Amino acid sequence: MTKPLRHKQILLVEDSVEIRRVLASTLERERYTVYQAEHGQAALKTLQQITPDLILSDINMPRMNGIEFFKELRKNPAWTPIPFIFLTANNSPQDIQAGRVLGVEDYITKPIDPKDLISIVNARLLRVADVQVAQIGLAYLETVNVLANTIEGRDPYTFGHVKRVAQYARRIAEAQQWPPEHLRMLEFGARLHDIGKIMVPDEVLKKTGPLTDVEWALMKQHPVTGAKILNQITHLRGTLPYVLYHHEKWDGTGYPRGLKGKEIPVEGRLLAVVDVYDALTTVRPYHPGRPQAEVVTFLQAKAGVHFDPDMVTVFTRVLPPDNK
Numbered sequence: 001m002t003k004p005l006r007h008k009q010i011l012l013v014e015d016s017v018e019i020r021r022v023l024a025s026t027l028e029r030e031r032y033t034v035y036q037a038e039h040g041q042a043a044l045k046t047l048q049q050i051t052p053d054l055i056l057s058d059i060n061m062p063r064m065n066g067i068e069f070f071k072e073l074r075k076n077p078a079w080t081p082i083p084f085i086f087l088t089a090n091n092s093p094q095d096i097q098a099g100r101v102l103g104v105e106d107y108i109t110k111p112i113d114p115k116d117l118i119s120i121v122n123a124r125l126l127r128v129a130d131v132q133v134a135q136i137g138l139a140y141l142e143t144v145n146v147l148a149n150t151i152e153g154r155d156p157y158t159f160g161h162v163k164r165v166a167q168y169a170r171r172i173a174e175a176q177q178w179p180p181e182h183l184r185m186l187e188f189g190a191r192l193h194d195i196g197k198i199m200v201p202d203e204v205l206k207k208t209g210p211l212t213d214v215e216w217a218l219m220k221q222h223p224v225t226g227a228k229i230l231n232q233i234t235h236l237r238g239t240l241p242y243v244l245y246h247h248e249k250w251d252g253t254g255y256p257r258g259l260k261g262k263e264i265p266v267e268g269r270l271l272a273v274v275d276v277y278d279a280l281t282t283v284r285p286y287h288p289g290r291p292q293a294e295v296v297t298f299l300q301a302k303a304g305v306h307f308d309p310d311m312v313t314v315f316t317r318v319l320p321p322d323n324k
């Protein structure tokens, strides 16, 4: 039994008291909480009280049979996502056909082997859990992209910048075998690293000439501002090291904290290299895009000064040859 599935609620709809008793005790041994109903109408009543994680339903039952029950369920958007498994007699292909027309995916044929029951129920619930995780992940990514686009929308010259930065950053992290959960936060961190620029006035952000001291001071606040914004979003707190430290320099002359060498969190050291690389190879209002070879030479010259030398080494190794 897989741990996370314990204590999930199952609604068992079956008119035979004997079959219901056997199935319920099999499921309860696996620590599922089982609610029982003797037909579709009773099951609908139970659904007013609880929303089960899965429904197991017989087809041939008095008062409201399984097919009618399933149709009723699909009328209510709150019940539509509940996984549904029919319990059907082995010799009733017409039942299976009827269910298939309605979109029922799973069947368990009677007589029911307890092992089959458990493995089918577990598999179905695991699949649902996987889909939910994927959907949440997608929702996170959409949120991140909307936030990131607010910056790109204001500063058209950086269009595509965060996406490329995320791609380069991922190449380095994969080469360094970062664990998968870190890769996810890296993707978000790379996309959101300049979110604090949202508070930098347009005339500073879009200025093509050199910045005055005051303007420069405003610009340099963006890592801290960004961290303050993202600190309010629990699932994005892992991005803070990227946002806060991507302008720190290996020799301690960066900002906001002037950290040195490996005092700078690895997330900041990684992002610094790819951020500068992309800024220099891309056309900006104040400079044309420089050739890749020239920028790589620049990064190497600044290894151990601006950048973590190991990061530069790995980046130049994983950089695609023609990326412009």
Ligand SMILES: [Fe+2]
Pocket (backbone or CB within 6 Å): 193, 194, 222, 246, 247
């Ligand atoms: Fe930045």
